Amino acid sequence: MPTNKALMVGSERSGKPSYASLRVGRLPNRLLVDALDLLDVREGRALDIGAGPLNDTRFLLQAGLSVDAVDTDPLILSAAAMLKDRRLNAIVDDIRNVRIARGAYLLIVAIHVLPFLRRADVPSIMSSIINGLRSNGVLCCTFFGVNDGWAQRRPHMNFLSRSEIDCLFPQLRPIEISELEYDGAEANDSPKRWHIFRCILRK
Ligand SMILES: C[S@@+](CC[C@H](N)C(=O)[O-])C[C@H]1O[C@@H](n2cnc3c(N)ncnc32)[C@H](O)[C@@H]1O
Numbered sequence: 001m002p003t004n005k006a007l008m009v010g011s012e013r014s015g016k017p018s019y020a021s022l023r024v025g026r027l028p029n030r031l032l033v034d035a036l037d038l039l040d041v042r043e044g045r046a047l048d049i050g051a052g053p054l055n056d057t058r059f060l061l062q063a064g065l066s067v068d069a070v071d072t073d074p075l076i077l078s079a080a081a082m083l084k085d086r087r088l089n090a091i092v093d094d095i096r097n098v099r100i101a102r103g104a105y106l107l108i109v110a111i112h113v114l115p116f117l118r119r120a121d122v123p124s125i126m127s128s129i130i131n132g133l134r135s136n137g138v139l140c141c142t143f144f145g146v147n148d149g150w151a152q153r154r155p156h157m158n159f160l161s162r163s164e165i166d167c168l169f170p171q172l173r174p175i176e177i178s179e180l181e182y183d184g185a186e187a188n189d190s191p192k193r194w195h196i197f198r199c200i201l202r203k
Pocket residue numbers: 019020023029049050051052053055070071072073093094095096110111112113116117
């Protein structure tokens with residue numbers, strides 16, 4: 001498993017440590033663990049959008065899936081090299097530039113990344129994601145709500161209400177859409193109010 005220290009080097013070149021460098025080597029997100037339990041088969045491809053430290057990607061590989069991991073942070077290349085797994089395809093790019101092949105994926109994961117898109121980009125990305133799921137495929141994603149601590153300070157991000165989220169995926173069957181609000185911390189340990197929607201849906 002890669003260590004934080006090994007991966008900090010790349011991100012320190014650009015000054016501030018990236019999210020991925022601060023979070024590498026952690027357990028997978030609980031939402032993904034629950035989503036994976038819903039799959040009938042464990043052979044096929046998964047797409048991890050905003051894969052960052054590759055904690056969720058690593059879990060998907062261990063579960064038997066091939067993974068396309070996309071992130072704008074080049075650190076995913078060094079993290080991927082350390083995993084030494086030929087089933088992993090690490091792509092350094094903005095998800096808005098990546099062509100998601102129709103019906104390619106058994107599982108698509110987008111945890112804590114969609115809120116970083118501009119609001120105007122959300123419908124087209126959601127449409128590409130849904131198009132990329134196989135029939136019966138599962139989407140596991142999060143959104144930030146309007147009470148999130150960043151909502152007033154980060155106009156380039158999007159913060160959605162429950163009713164807006166309900167309108168995003170009319171073609172999918174919701175398995176879980178839960179809402180959490182709590183005081184916690186950012187990756188750099190600064191205090192932050194979190195307002196998160198956790199979503200698992202099936203095509
Ligand atoms: C908060 S981190 C979450 C990382 C990972 N999904 C997790 O839960 O640990 C968000 C990640 O999304 C990446 N990211 C942000 N906007 C992106 C975009 N438009 N396309 C691809 N990756 C993006 C960032 O570089 C960062 O690694």
